[in-house]
Amino acid sequence: MQCLVLKANIDKTRKDCCKAHARQGSGAILRERTVSFFRYCAVLCLFAASLSTANADIFRVTLISSHDGGTYQRVIDTITTHIDEQSQHTILLEAVSLDDFNQHSTAIDRTSDLLIPIGIRATDSIVQHPGSTSILATLVPRSSFNASRKKITSEMPLESPRNISAILLDQPIERQLNLTRLLFGNVKRIGIPLGLSSQLKHDEIENIARQFNLSIEIENIDPVENLIHQISRLLDRSDALLALPNPVIFNRRNVRYILLSTYRKRIPVIGFSKSYVKAGALAATYSSPEQIGKQTAEAIISLQKKPAREFPAAAPPIYFSVAINEQVARSFGYTGLSAQQLARKISQLEREEQ
Amino acid sequence: MQHKKFFYRLLAALLIATPCSTSASEPLPPQDNSLFSEEDFLNELPVVLTATRLSQPAREAPAATTIIDRELIKASGAREIADLFRLVPGFVVSHDNGYTPIVTYHGLSNEQARRMQVLVDGRSVYSVVFGGTKWMDLPLAIDDIERIEVIRGPNAATYGANAFLSTINIITRHSSETNGVFARVNVGNIDIRDGYLRYGNSRDELSYRVTLGYNHDTGFAGRQDSHQVRIVNFRSDYQLTPSDAMEFQLGFNNGEMGVDSKTLNATDEKSNKNHFAQIRWQHHLSTDENFSLQFYYIKEDTAQTYDIRIPVLGRVIANNSYKANRLDLEAQHIKQLAHDARIVWGGGIRRDSASAPGYFGSEEMPFKNLYYNNNLYRIFGNLEWRLTQKLLLNTGAMWEKTDLSGTGFAPRIGLNYLFNPVHSMRLTASHGTRSPTLAESKSNFRVPVYDSTLPTLPTTPSNFVSTLWKGNEDLESETITAYELGYMASLPKQGFTLDIKIYREELAGLIYMDENRVYDPNDYFDFRYEVSENFGEATIKGVETTINYQPLRDTRFTLSHSYTKLKSTLPKLLPDQGKRTAPELIFSFLAMQKFPRGINGSLAYYYVSESDGLGSGRPIPAIRRLDLRLALAFSGRKMRGEIAIIVQNALPDNDYIDWRDDNIFERRQYVSLDVQFN
Structure with a gap:
């Protein structure tokens, strides 16, 4: 199944070509099941249309989602709405499925000014197709994005390599530490299990914690050794546990063990996602697909204005929320916590720190 | 001896399991090459800390609560679950015989401590027939317990029927936490031979464990009260969807116990069989709303017959066997409004049923196997409302209807005032009811007497039938009205908490049969029998204090103290009976220290002032008891373990009387070895 998102109001010439498949209206979303012949025609139509409008003031952006529906659609919808409101009809958004991209990568690469893979599957796939169009991955974890970036295949000459950047899902550690500080003050020892592949190294985290006046305990997790023993060693010298995104430590298989053993020792966990909070972490800063979508839309707008040379570095999420597990908070005796207030305070602290 | 055979068989199984266990499941294999996807941030995870697993913070609870965690369980050196309650203020742990611990709170109890709710993972385990808890017959290993919450005071709105004087809430470990092979062996004097073997495994959304256990000792010196109990316990948790969890438990135990009776000069053996099955579905609608539905089935089966020859009177055959079961269905909804x-x-709905040829004897001989039911319907609710940032209201009630005593209503209102993060107070008023047990209501304990040499008696089917005691179908529920003023101080940085409870409890309509006699001229045995009746009243006042202090990471103390003033009017009892069933002063102290090189030491001191037991009716002198535990932990690449020496009642020349004159608690010592492979 494929999904075409047409910013129909910006592209009159394409209308005739795609009449059969496009529904008119602002930000209209088209979802149709067609036989594969029609699908093929539709895609061809799109590219023909795009080519015909290839003039300088239209910024052509192709969104490629890793999977259909759900989260990815929410990102696409937010980008579409936001671009609708902000841009002066100069951005052409097209959404194609990853299958379609894989089949027509050369054509899509040639007719786009910017490729936006949504999710790590699409990102990992796109970097492995030759091309020169800049890539702005979104809704991707930092560790996986870094791994994907290394696989990049470029047709550009060596002196100007293919631009790639990302809007990441990982909250900056400063934000998580701010939440920790707001919840516990500076009295608690914050235990941080650190994986080998962790983005931040031991010393960097210690430096940041020193700036925050927080006492931390780091355990470098050796994947060969028993994780239970290592975590339990860390818990013995911690009053709270800070979870940094790491696939070896905080995966689906270990969530139960980590949350049960921390709860037994009365150690609250600061997670990195809303789902970790639902599972039993006390609180987390996180960004929703909508928040990531909004930031992506803003990045598209700013990229339209900037020359390609000024391609930004991978960015952590700007917009975020705080999630609190009320039942866990109640059990730990943290009362009267307001997620909105905490989020506001963290934003304020971030502004002050800048 | 047969029990030894079983023990050594279990030991052999353990030794075989040990080398195999190195190939046991790897719970957390390294997966460093796997890519982290956005799904790891955005997809739902199973809800791990469910409402049943979370405890209410002490500062906000409407009743005084004591939590016994795994560290305390281990440090106490207890082999028996019942022994753990020595750490709880106001609780007395004693024994009717070597295998029948009695756990009481605020006295008033005979060997059946009936005024207490005891839950294991939400399952009411107090006896269907008698209302007391058979602590040795719970198909539950002490090592599978996650923690025990003891709620001191009436609390039917939260814990249901029988949460009258207090509630014991045992929570077992989640099956995903007990991966690999675990084994424990205890060997000591009084022929202590215990063995436990547990295997657990987790596969994606399914986890399970099986625990086998064997428990044996010879009980008190000079009594025929040895026991051997075998248990099997199975628990499985299945995560149906991230929001739906199923929990399934099965347990079975059987055992043989020695029975003696000093007064009748008889000995015999008793056998117990119990089993249960429980299923619970928990559905999480969101982080602040969930729904659970549980169903369980419990069966008790005890076989025991006294066959006693009394000179001149004849041969008395008392059949103490009974069969009973409990079916219970409960739904619960929690919502953050x-x-x-x-x-x-x-x-919830519950059906308790029982049949017993002796206890529920029919009037004519031979006894018909009468079968009694008690249906119980209940609804309950509790609202926790933060009126201001500092003032918390807890109000709730339970309404129940039982076949045996009609309807009952148990409301409660509590206010907690949180002065600041350190100090808080609570003020609670509650009213509770306890409906009569099947034995209190329906029993008609009759024993036939044969081969009598008394003149002028018929010879068939027996010479005569003696009635020992009778229930009373007109009984009403017992009632309690309790007021509690609590103060709590919490200094988390210093590792210090203090809880003081000052209370007054007024009890009325207490059901007793002791000394409530009816004359029966045709009963040549003793010309009388006893009948249950609502004749007791009591006022209990007191202060209970708990201090927990962990000054250093490796040093922890817990102290409990209670002063109890019991005034009871049990008019039918002898003047010196029942007045001091609650000891005035109870004290416990437990110190734990971790030393370098994996050495752990702990010391527990218990003091219970003199009291009267309703069992023997005679004064019991004050009890002092010191328990010591010294352990050495060791570990390898795939295993961890500990060897410990435990001495119970270590004070020199300190044998004490435990509830009954003929229960002399001597020093007990045993070695405990445990090993965990994963």
């Missing part, structure tokens, strides 16, 4: 309000409400 708003940021400052939370409601828990639900309802």
